[in-house]
Amino acid sequence: MSLPLASLVQDPNFIRSLYIVAFVLFIVGMRGVTHPTTARRGNWTAAAGMTIAVVATLLDERVGDFDLIALGIAVGTVIGVPAARQVKMTAMPQMVALFNGVGGGAVALISWAEYRGALEFGTNPELDTLIPILFAAIIGSISFWGSNIAFAKLQGILPGKPIGVPGQQFINLALLLVAVGAAVAIAAGSESEGLFVLILVAAAVLGNMVVLPIGGADMPVVISLLNALTGLSAAAAGMALDNVALIVGGIIVGASGTILTNLMATAMNRSIPNIVAGGFGGGGTAPEGEDGEERPHRSTDATSVATQLTLADKVVVAPGYGLAVAQAQHTVRELADELEKRGVEVSYAIHPVAGRMPGHMNVLLAEADVPYESLKEMDEINPEFSTTDVTLVIGANDVTNPAARENEGSPIYGMPILDVDKSEQVVVLKRSMNTGFAGIDNPLFYNENTSLLFGDAKSSVQEVLAAVKEL
């Protein structure tokens, strides 16, 4: 009795039908994630699609070695679940980088195993299989290593500042030529695992070399780009394996990731080739500044800030990654509540790339129960600065730097910024006079209407909060 059922579920058309269900769930799910009210359900819809795709694949009669499959899935679950559960909200971007990296790594490994398998039959695969395998190997390996470097930089294992070697671009080009050259040699008929490993290694070094010189501020764009690349490589693997689920799933990510990357790059007024060619300062116009001498700035204390804030009618908070690092979002919300009790209108100015990724700051503030309506995007808030009494810049630097508007020589010239300097008074909470992540000096700090409150963002806000309560 189980025989007819078994042959039904193993029927390739049945499996493909399940794949179609999975695609529908992916697309409906992703659409869901694009709206705040349906986002969470959308994510689970896509996850359900993935479950169906996995189950359908397990039904395929070509599939064997179930014990090894179970082992791989078990190991992945044991590592993946706690990692996802325990990661702090502030560390989310590097976690996404890491998850992206292992995806790229999986693509590279599968293409390697596929090529080894073909060689054991004594011959190269047909070109329509071989070319996608080679493509997947190059892109997967770049993505794996590039993502690891992105992770290491955001996690602080490697410095966030650009790391470069002389002749970087020449070396990168040479590495790319080695990888592509070896791939062409294989495609032209060389049956050599050595060449294939050379492809993987050259692409790996290239992945490292491309991401190392990129400064922290550009990292969200890079992670998004690597995300798109992993999608593309998965689609290529799908073409090699003749698996439609891989093709569709991979290319949807490749396409959407490209758009998202472009949106982010546009928000920073950076072009993707520019970023990949080597980070802020790559052009040499960077920080080593106009005049070496220390310029005068005004520092202030918590009590004065508290007075300024309580006397204001309208306060705008401009949060940056410094706020996130210091985990100050809850304290900031308390301060805002306290001010609102005193009749001060408080809103938040969210730069598109505040934090480490677009929307990252929104996530952090939402975590602290800041009402959604108080979060204002750059285009909405910028005209309001001229009527704002006090702007509180907390751990944000480059996204408030007026040089982006005024100084054509600045590496960030043209990047849209929050016009905080147009408000009546500006208070900047900063750890020290050091430059921001991008290593660029910020003229905002020397303006007459700017005062600086030095210290860790969280303790500074706590002090201001305490002072407000005493007033």
Place this chain on the structure above:
Amino acid sequence: MDLITEFTILALAAFIGFEVISKVPNTLHTPLMSATNAIHGIVLLGGILVIGEASGFLNELILVIAIAFGTINVIGGFLVTDRMLEMFKKRPKPAEKDPE
């Protein structure tokens, strides 16, 4: 599947990818990136399909690692996205939250 069918699927699916993302509020870019990140973990299927035909310790080891990587990508990706989106849930009006 012949090559031209695969390219047709590729082209159409790419357009879906473009369309889906073109209407996203800034706020949701990070969760969306994370969700699409989980979806490319579908490469897990590749490992599952290939491992049965693989022989030899090294081939099997490579593929077990690939399956583990794919699983981390999928499960971790969806879980982390859910954690981000959890933050966006509508918070109850303060009056209802604090009936003192």
